[in-house]
Amino acid sequence: MNSITxxxxxxxxxxxxxxxxxxxxxxxxxxxGSDYYGDYDFRMQSVFSTLLPGDTxxxxxxxxxGKAYRIFVAIDEEYPPVHWKITTPYRVTVKKIKAxxxxxxxxxxxxxxxxxxxxxxxxxxxxVTGMTVDTDTLFESKRVQKEKLVFDSEKNNSxxxxxxxxxxxxxxxxxxxxxxxxxxxxxxCANVYIGRKFLNASKSQSxxxxxxxxxx
Amino acid sequence: xxxLIYLSFIFLLVGTFSCTTDTTEKDNQNADTTKVNxxxxxxxxYYNLPSPIELYADLNNASVPFKLEGxxxxxxxxxYVSTSEKSLMLGVYASDIAYCAVYGMSDQTMNSFAAAxxxxxxxxxxxxxxxxxxxxxxxxxxxPDSLDEISTDSYSMAINYLxxxxxxxxxxxxxxxxWIESAYIASESYNASKFSEQDVVVNKVLxxxxxxxxxxxxxxxxxxxxxxxxxxxxxxxxxQELYDQTQDNKEAMITEEQFKAITAKIIEIRNFWxxxx
Numbered sequence: 082m083n084s085i086t087x088x089x090x091x092x093x094x095x096x097x098x099x100x101x102x103x104x105x106x107x108x109x110x111x112x113x114g115s116d117y118y119g120d121y122d123f124r125m126q127s128v129f130s131t132l133l134p135g136d137t138x139x140x141x142x143x144x145x146x147g148k149a150y151r152i153f154v155a156i157d158e159e160y161p162p163v164h165w166k167i168t169t170p171y172r173v174t175v176k177k178i179k180a181x182x183x184x185x186x187x188x189x190x191x192x193x194x195x196x197x198x199x200x201x202x203x204x205x206x207x208x209v210t211g212m213t214v215d216t217d218t219l220f221e222s223k224r225v226q227k228e229k230l231v232f233d234s235e236k237n238n239s240x241x242x243x244x245x246x247x248x249x250x251x252x253x254x255x256x257x258x259x260x261x262x263x264x265x266x267x268x269x270c271a272n273v274y275i276g277r278k279f280l281n282a283s284k285s286q287s288x289x290x291x292x293x294x295x296x297x
Numbered sequence: 298x299x300x301l302i303y304l305s306f307i308f309l310l311v312g313t314f315s316c317t318t319d320t321t322e323k324d325n326q327n328a329d330t331t332k333v334n335x336x337x338x339x340x341x342x343y344y345n346l347p348s349p350i351e352l353y354a355d356l357n358n359a360s361v362p363f364k365l366e367g368x369x370x371x372x373x374x375x376x377y378v379s380t381s382e383k384s385l386m387l388g389v390y391a392s393d394i395a396y397c398a399v400y401g402m403s404d405q406t407m408n409s410f411a412a413a414x415x416x417x418x419x420x421x422x423x424x425x426x427x428x429x430x431x432x433x434x435x436x437x438x439x440x441p442d443s444l445d446e447i448s449t450d451s452y453s454m455a456i457n458y459l460x461x462x463x464x465x466x467x468x469x470x471x472x473x474x475x476w477i478e479s480a481y482i483a484s485e486s487y488n489a490s491k492f493s494e495q496d497v498v499v500n501k502v503l504x505x506x507x508x509x510x511x512x513x514x515x516x517x518x519x520x521x522x523x524x525x526x527x528x529x530x531x532x533x534x535x536x537q538e539l540y541d542q543t544q545d546n547k548e549a550m551i552t553e554e555q556f557k558a559i560t561a562k563i564i565e566i567r568n569f570w571x572x573x574x
Binding site for chain 2: 126128130132136137138139140141142143145146170171172173174224251252253273275
């Protein structure tokens, strides 16, 4: 095995395992929801973490076009399922009124030659005959991020407790996990499994080692 | 060989990251969409950024030619003086290593490796990976499961080391450096005679906008940022504005003018940090 091959393999292996490491408990060792791993690789983007009662976590990730993804959240089977959602963020331009400017234009009494006539009885001020107000509204554009609901575990009518899709266009996904306050007294690992599989084998993958598609 | 593996680990610190920040969720202004957090709850945030390897592999799969001039020169190594510069440039060289490795360019890999190794040594990152780790990796190259476990230990050591040395600023800069280099290489790889939004390079550059959004969120979550971070924040905001403009398109995903503007900005930012202006 030449050094480049070794390097590539090491990169691949580490890439697959990097983001799934826990900072507190070794939640990554908890193989929750193993019935739903299928042939997806969950090592690249899964996040294993401990949540305390009342905590919320959000995993912000990017899903690539041309790949299939499966996402689910799992905790210890001893407890009831945790509530989780997937949203996709999108940015829109919102126009807001920055200022409203009023310009008042007066019309004055004029003589035959078009000259303004001044009022001798009122400090020689011009005699106002009419008035128009021009209103100029100034807008400012602001980019605002909104989120569209993609999946809600409490409204999932499928037999499968996961979200799965072949991604046609690269985009971001946010996975929210809500830890109830009354069910898990000491908190627990709430693992967000984000699995991916290539739809077509590639020459780069084969050069970098056999793609690892089995979790165990 | 051990050094090569060691550098690959540094690269992967750059390629994929997952960090946490605790925030108090604010009203997310989802008037016509789902309101995710209705109360002021404490939220742990995790960020994932796909590795540059995926981008380079997709370019390679699409037979996009290797661009030698896309690599950052190793001649300028001594010009990167500050810790921030070295951290960011370590990410740049690590990304170059991945690019060369995916395309099988061994000589260039070693050049970039030597540059990255020096920066890593200067930053004291080598202390985050001791010889025992190297030996374990070297002895288990053909055992993916063992490498998986070893990489867990190695990662924890690196993070703990950075934290113990109060060098947590290094990680975001490493990540940014690795990302901007990959976006730069993608930009430099564009060589079509006629613009098409179906072009694989155009698509890859466009996709970087989503990674950028995650990076911007990540950087926004950081506290006590130095002046270099402020510069990066401004550069990313400018680039994001260009990406945002593509969302106003009625038909095309991206126009030729938008593509040129985005790639020009990416090149400008990358060359600013690599001092190739």
